[in-house]
Structures are given as C-alpha cells and as structure tokens.
Amino acid sequence: MKAKVNVKTIMKMKNQEKIAMVTAYDYVSAKLVDSAGVDIILVGDSVGMAAHGFTSTLPVDMTMMLIHLSSVARAQPRALVVGDMPFLSYETSIEEAVRNAGLMMKTGADAVKLEGGLEYEETVRALVRAGIPVMGHIGLNPQRALLIGGYRKRGISEREREKILEDAKALEKAGAFSIVIEYTSADVAKEVTEEVSIPTICIGSGPWCDGQVLVFHDLLGLTENPPPFSKQYANLKEVITNAVKSYVEEVKTGRFPEEKHYFIEKKD
C-alpha cells in the first residue's frame, strides 16, 4: 500500500509528476476517488452548489463544511484532504481565520484552502505559523464573483495579469504549499507556474500547470449546467436515472422483490 500523501509529497511533485485533485463531499465519494488514485481530495465549498442546490457558494458556512469534512475524513483516504474555507470564515480577522482553519484540522483536514492572494498574505502567514498547511486560490475567486460581475474569465487585461502574478508570489512568500488557479488565461497560468517554486493546480486555466482539479459532479455528468472548462468522463445522470426507472417499473409490475430478496420463517 502506498504511503499517505502529505504536503511535502505534493510539493515534491512539481516538475516530476502531474497532480490530480478532485472534490468529494462525503464518505462514499471519498472512498471512490481515493481508490481511483487521486493525489488530493478537496472538500470544496462548491458543495453548496453541487450538493445543496444553492446558486452560489456564499451561503456555505463552517457548520456545513465540517459535516462534509468529517464524512470524507472517516473514509481515511490515502490522498491529501484539503478543507475549503467558506465565505466569511477567514475574512473578518486573522484570529477568526486561525480558529476556523484549526477546526477544520481537528475535524480531519490535512490542509486548508482559501480564496485570495496578496490581500490574505498575513492571514496565510498566521495559519502557517500555527502549523496549518495552506493552499491558495487565485484567478477567479467564486466567493467574490459579485464584485467582478459574475464568473468571469481572469487574466485578460495587463493589470489583471500582473495582479495574478503578484498574488501567486505573495502566497508563496507567506508559506502556502500550493496554489489553485481558476479560469485564467492559460499563458498567465503558465507564467505563474514557471515563476513560483510551489505547485499550481488549475481549473479552466490550461495545461501548463503542475496539476488539475475538477468538481466530482462535473466530472461524472451529474451537474445540470457544468462550467465550459470541465470535462465529463461519464454520464452518471443517465446511469442513475435508468437504474431507478428499472426499480420503479419492477415495483409497479411486482417483479421486485424476488424470492432471494425475502424470507418466510416456517413455524413448526
């Protein structure tokens, strides 16, 4: 059996082997993705949209995140488990950020992720000082989509390109062990990947990063409107609907349960 993945394992993968990260929000999906060989399981705040039906990640809070994180942690994955810091769990003060990230670690996370770069340099530094490994998240930050007018492509203007590079460098300096780059022009993500010594993990930001991340529900064809940059590797929506249709039909026609599905206890 291969050894448990830790943040050092991930850091050493830069320029050696591509990193595969995927989200999982519960015990069953964590077991499945772990046995498929992912390096990192992200208990993402995308759970709010993918599993709870919210239209953004803003309603997600610590209570929700900790429930999903503990479910994933009980699967005891070999993969590194990263807990995503939800909206308002780290922005109000450094103290609150350390406390909430600490709760994630106590619940079974091996690291936490937070959205933002330069403006959270001090927060990241404080978390690392407390012994909490941090993954940054730059480019498109869905928690701040309202500020930029939606889930817009990033790294288009010269100013945005410079800011993304600045963010990456600030995170590296503060001690982050890796950085997610979301929906950013691929050449910018390439430049960031070349300029920082820590691994970059991309979503919608091209092939030149150190790794890729996809949302479980997008990858498996369970999302109604998947983002344009996701790839569907299976159509589980069809598989599940057909299975349940067969069940309904067998119940209606009396074909289920069969003899092997029940017992009759004979009395003497």
Ligand code: KIV
């Ligand atoms: O919450 C999430 O799933 C994420 C990924 C899109 C990186 O942050």
